[in-house]
Amino acid sequence: MGADFYYTIEVILNGLMAGVLYALVALGFVLIFKASGIFNYAQGVMALFAALTLVGIMEGQVPFSHLINAVFGTQIHDFGWHVPALLAIILTMVVMVGFAWLVQKYIFRHLVGQEPIILFMATIGLAYFLEGVGDLMWGSDIKTLDVGLPQGASLWIEENTAFLGGDDFYGFFIDQLDVVAAMVAAILVAVLVIFSQYTKQGRAMRAVADDHQAALSVGISLNFIWVLVWSLAGFVALVAGIMWGAKSGVQFSLSLIALKALPVLMLGGFTSIPGAIVGGLIIGVGEKLFEYSVGPMIGGATENWFAYVLALLFLVFRPQGLFGEKIIERV
Amino acid sequence: MFYREAGDFKTSYGADNQTFPIKFDRYRYYAVLAIAYLVIPFIINDYWANALFVPFLIYAIAAIGLNILVGYGGQVSLGTGGFMAVGAYAAYKLMTAFPDVSIMIHVILAGGVTAIVGVLFGLPSLRIKGFYLAVATLAAQFFLVWLFNKVPWFYNYSASGQINAPERTVFGVLVTGPNTEAWAKYLICLVFVTAAGIIARNLTRGSVGRKWMAIRDMDIAAEIIGVNPLTAKLSAFAVSSFFIGVSGALFFAVYLGAVEVGEAFGINKSFLVLFMVIIGGLGSIFGSFAGAAFLVLLPVALKIIGVDVLGWPTDIVSHLQLVIVGALIVIFLIAEPHGLAQLWRVAKEKLRLWPFPY
Numbered sequence: 263m264g265a266d267f268y269y270t271i272e273v274i275l276n277g278l279m280a281g282v283l284y285a286l287v288a289l290g291f292v293l294i295f296k297a298s299g300i301f302n303y304a305q306g307v308m309a310l311f312a313a314l315t316l317v318g319i320m321e322g323q324v325p326f327s328h329l330i331n332a333v334f335g336t337q338i339h340d341f342g343w344h345v346p347a348l349l350a351i352i353l354t355m356v357v358m359v360g361f362a363w364l365v366q367k368y369i370f371r372h373l374v375g376q377e378p379i380i381l382f383m384a385t386i387g388l389a390y391f392l393e394g395v396g397d398l399m400w401g402s403d404i405k406t407l408d409v410g411l412p413q414g415a416s417l418w419i420e421e422n423t424a425f426l427g428g429d430d431f432y433g434f435f436i437d438q439l440d441v442v443a444a445m446v447a448a449i450l451v452a453v454l455v456i457f458s459q460y461t462k463q464g465r466a467m468r469a470v471a472d473d474h475q476a477a478l479s480v481g482i483s484l485n486f487i488w489v490l491v492w493s494l495a496g497f498v499a500l501v502a503g504i505m506w507g508a509k510s511g512v513q514f515s516l517s518l519i520a521l522k523a524l525p526v527l528m529l530g531g532f533t534s535i536p537g538a539i540v541g542g543l544i545i546g547v548g549e550k551l552f553e554y555s556v557g558p559m560i561g562g563a564t565e566n567w568f569a570y571v572l573a574l575l576f577l578v579f580r581p582q583g584l585f586g587e588k589i590i591e592r593v
Numbered sequence: 594m595f596y597r598e599a600g601d602f603k604t605s606y607g608a609d610n611q612t613f614p615i616k617f618d619r620y621r622y623y624a625v626l627a628i629a630y631l632v633i634p635f636i637i638n639d640y641w642a643n644a645l646f647v648p649f650l651i652y653a654i655a656a657i658g659l660n661i662l663v664g665y666g667g668q669v670s671l672g673t674g675g676f677m678a679v680g681a682y683a684a685y686k687l688m689t690a691f692p693d694v695s696i697m698i699h700v701i702l703a704g705g706v707t708a709i710v711g712v713l714f715g716l717p718s719l720r721i722k723g724f725y726l727a728v729a730t731l732a733a734q735f736f737l738v739w740l741f742n743k744v745p746w747f748y749n750y751s752a753s754g755q756i757n758a759p760e761r762t763v764f765g766v767l768v769t770g771p772n773t774e775a776w777a778k779y780l781i782c783l784v785f786v787t788a789a790g791i792i793a794r795n796l797t798r799g800s801v802g803r804k805w806m807a808i809r810d811m812d813i814a815a816e817i818i819g820v821n822p823l824t825a826k827l828s829a830f831a832v833s834s835f836f837i838g839v840s841g842a843l844f845f846a847v848y849l850g851a852v853e854v855g856e857a858f859g860i861n862k863s864f865l866v867l868f869m870v871i872i873g874g875l876g877s878i879f880g881s882f883a884g885a886a887f888l889v890l891l892p893v894a895l896k897i898i899g900v901d902v903l904g905w906p907t908d909i910v911s912h913l914q915l916v917i918v919g920a921l922i923v924i925f926l927i928a929e930p931h932g933l934a935q936l937w938r939v940a941k942e943k944l945r946l947w948p949f950p951y
Contacts, residue, residue, distance in 0.1 A: 301724050332905045372927045378723065379669055383871055384926045386864060391919025397912040521860070524728045532724070560743070567739050570732030574717055577729060581721045 273554045274547050279440030281546020282447045283505055287523040288530070288538040289451070290498035295532050296471040297491040300370065300381045304389035306520020308358075308496060311396040313503030313512045315357050317407050318400040319350040325399045351500070358496030359489075366489045393517060402514070407507035443505045450501060451539060454494075463490060525573035531583030540584060545569045596944040612794055617944075629783055634776040642775035643848075649889045650782035651843045654789045656869040656881035658836025663867070664876035665797055666829030667809025668718050668726060672733035674862035676834050678854050679707045679737060680841025682747050685756045688769075688846070689749055696761040696768060696846065700785065703842040704835040710737075711834020718826050722812075734860055741854040755853050758846040769846045778847050785843060789836055794878050796832065805829050806876075837866075868918070872925050874934025883933040891918065 287305060294302045302308075318325065322343045345353070369388065373381055458464035469477040470487045478484060506516055526545050530537025549568045557564045577583070596617045603609040613619040637646060655673060662668050683703035688696065714733040718726050741747050748756050760770035767773050768781045796802050804825040807815035816822050845852045852858075865888065873884020892914055899910035929935055 328906075328909055332909050369923055369927070376926075376930065379727075380926055380930055382724065382727070383867075384923050386867075387919045387922030387926065389919070390915050391923065394912045394915030394917075394919060398909065398916065402908065402912065521731065524731060528725060528728050563739065563743065567732065567735035570728070570735055574729045574732040577721045577725055578717055581725065 270551075270554070273550050276437075276440070277547035277550030278543055279437070279444055279546070280550065281543035282440070282444040283502070283509075283542075284519070284522055284526045284546055285539045285542025286443070286447050286450070286498065286502045286505065287519050288526040288542055289447075289454070289535065290495040290502065291523055291527055292530075292532065292535055292538045293454075293498065294491055294495045297467055298370070298470075298488050299378060300385060301378065301532070302495065303382060303385040303520060304392055305495065305499060305523065306517040307389040307392045307396070308361075308499035309503035309506065309519065310512070310514070310516040311361075311392050311503075312354055312358055312496065312500040313407060313507035313516060314396045314400045314405070316350055316354045316500070316504065317405045317507070317512055319353050320345050320347060323400060328401055329398050351504075354500055355497060358500060359493045362492030362496050363489050365492055366485065370488065371485065389517070389520075393514075404511050404513040405507075407504065407512050437509075439505070439509055443509075446501060446505065447539075450498065451535065454535065463487075467491060522569060525569040528573040528583055529576055531585040534583070534585035537583060537585035545572070548572055595947065596941050612791075612798075626787070630780075634780055637775050637779055639775045642779050644893050645889060646779050647782055647848050649886055650779070650786045651840050651848055652866065652869060652885040652889060653786055653882050654840035654843070655837050655866045656873060656885045657789050657793045657878060658833045658840065659866050660870045660873070660875065660878070660881045661793060661797065661805070661836065662829050662833035663870055664874075664880075665802055665805040665809060666826065666833070667805075667812075668715070668826060668829060669723070670730040670833070671727050671860070671863045671867065672714060672730035672737075673837055673866045674858040674860060675734040675737035676707050676711055676837040677841030677844060677862060678741055678858035679710045679834075680704060680838030681845030681852055681858065682741055682756065682854075683707065683838065684842035684846055685749075685758070686747070688759055688761065692759070692761075695763065697763060697781075700839055700842045700846070704839040707838020707841065708831040708835040711830045711837070712827050715827055715830030715834075718830065719823060731860075734863055738854050738858060753853075755851050756845065757851045758849075761846075769850070771850055773847070781847060782843055785839060789839065790878060790882075793836070797878065801828060801832075809876075868922055871922065872932055874932030877932070877934035879937060880932050880934030883937070887933065888918075891921075 287309065290305045290308070291302060294300055294305075317323075322340045322345065324330070324340055327340075365388065369384060370381070373384055456464075458468055466477070466482045467487055467490065469480070469482055470484060474484060477487075502519070503512075503516065506519060510516075522545075523542075526538060526541040528541075529544055530539070530541025549565045549572075552568050553564050596615065598615055601614075601616050603614070608614075611619075613622055633646070655677060659670065659673055662670050680703045683706040684699050687694070687699040687702055691699075710733075714730065717729050721729060742754065748754055751757075758769040760767060760772070762768065763777075763781060766777050768777050797805070804815070804820045805828075807818070807820050808822060808825045808829075812822055815825070841858070844857070849857060869884035869888050870881060871884070872887055873882070874880025895910060895914050895917065896907075899905045899913065900907055925932060
């Protein structure tokens with residue numbers, strides 16, 4: 263086998279790893295969409311906000327310090343302590359649960375029964391709001407997030423695969439962080455599946471996803487379930503934020519991964535957790551392969567749009583996505 | 594009392610069919626036109642033209658276009674920025690290729706080119722709906738921006754990758770380029786806005802507009818009563834893209850002068866115009882103007898209050914602006930899903946009944 267063949271495999275492997283990260287974001291979308299019919303555009307900004315909060319807590323920053331300084335003319339910046347990563351993650355989770363509760367109480371409870379597109383617009387508004395709040399709270403400069411995840415290329419994989427391709431092949435180049443992310447994603451999915459299959463709250467969540475009114479009539483509190491679902495989505499956002507933040511720094515572009523998750527969802531179907539995973543993998547591999555094989559011919563940077571065009575073409579043939587429920591329309 | 598139909602007798606079909614059948618509306622319309630054409634050009638200066646009036650007029654055209662698609666046609670699009678870029682680049686290519694032809698014709702042709710591109714990206718709307726369509730239009734947004742960045746033919750192989758508007762005149766008056774007078778910029782945009790408003794108003798109350806609305810309300814039912822979804826949806830995409838293309842061309846040629854595609858026509862522009870349509874009111878031409886005015890005015894007002902009056906740093910004010918815009922959108926959706934246009938309707942009803950409560 264020539265080195266080219268192995269490079270192609272390496273591209274596919276890296277695509278799979280990137281796909282796992284896309285799937286991680288897409289998972290948050292699916293959770294909320296299934297339970298409440300809300301297509302949560304703010305998921306990406308939630309990941310950004312969670313990562314910002316995590317960094318802010320770890321470094322002991324004073325929230326809103328810029329704003330306070332500007333209004334009162336003070337010079338405060340941080341408390342001067344450092345919080346260990348695990349405790350900071352737990353605190354961030356508390357913040358995300360509080361956020362879920364606020365969102366439910368002040369926004370979506372008032373929008374029950376509105377058209378889906380109105381709900382979607384509301385989440386776009388929410389995304390803007392949250393982005394502004396995140397910047398005001400923690401400042402808008404690029405931050406590095408270090409929670410002790412391994413970084414850099416995995417030497418072990420590189421050395422042990424070097425013999426495959428002959429002299430001009432040096433083994434597969436795979437980022438350790440990607441491997442960790444893939445494992446975390448797998449664990450996360452397993453936990454979510456177990457949660458929704460075997461716990462009382464998980465079953466209530468599925469009941470709500472099935473039929474709101476029927477769930478209400480057997481005594482399930484919709485409000486509680488929606489707060490729960492938003493908290494879960496906040497948790498998934500936190501995990502995604504940690505992974506992406508550790509990979510490329512905590513900055514505004516983090517919120518754009520939400521846009522990348524959209525074609526993933528379209529491919530996999532909005533209502534399917536396995537769909538989110540498979541869709542993420544297809545998009546990840548597809549865009550890396552396309553960039554590797556066709557990209558150089560047409561000027562590169564095809565990753566910006568390839569996923570959308572792929573999803574668009576796919577939808578023309580199968581409008582409900584790979585695993586989505588069949589769309590039935592009646593007058 | 595002020596706003597009433599009583600005593601306003603129509604004696605011909607023409608009078609009965611006119612755009613504003615109620616006297617109050619008609620006189621208001623004439624008054625607004627008179628102020629816009631006869632007063633503002635004489636008092637406008639560079640700051641007000643660049644900060645408020647020109648962007649307001651240009652965004653109003655884009656908002657009318659998007660409102661036709663989303664508010665009347667019911668097809669959600671997130672590709673507005675991309676289509677504006679098509680208008681801008683089409684205008685640029687036409688302006689540099691045929692320097693002798695009037696820029697008015699170029700802008701209209703740019704709209705036509707955008708309409709064709711819009712129909713192309715509108716084709717999937719025949720198969721997919723709602724969210725799926727909204728996300729599919731993102732393909733247009735990202736693909737078009739990438740295309741204009743990567744293919745040097747579109748920016749005439751210039752080294753910077755930017756496009757710059759050459760100087761063009763209308764009736765001997767400079768309207769593009771850095772040396773343009775404020776009133777000339779304002780007037781050329783105003784002419785296009787007036788035309789766009791009249792065309793849109795009459796399209797939406799005619800048979801085409803009724804077909805769009807039928808499709809919006811329930812496409813299967815519309816199909817059963819004899820509306821062809823193919824022509825209705827694609828015509829909505831074509832007309833909407835035409836307006837958006839015109840606004841993109843003006844945005845580039847008259848307002849900015851020099852454009853870098855990712856910066857000027859990115860995804861944020863799509864959302865901005867969508868917000869204008871939502872805050873103004875879906876399915877209302879007046880709402881498009883109101884929404885555009887509101888979102889153009891808001892940052893300027895915030896900047897004046899925050900930076901000039903309170904003396905806060907600009908970055909904090911710009912973050913605060915995000916918070917306020919986001920909160921306003923959510924509040925509008927909760928309190929008044931039909932936008933500013935609905936407030937205006939309520940106000941008219943109050944005027945009609947005044948001084949009686951009901």
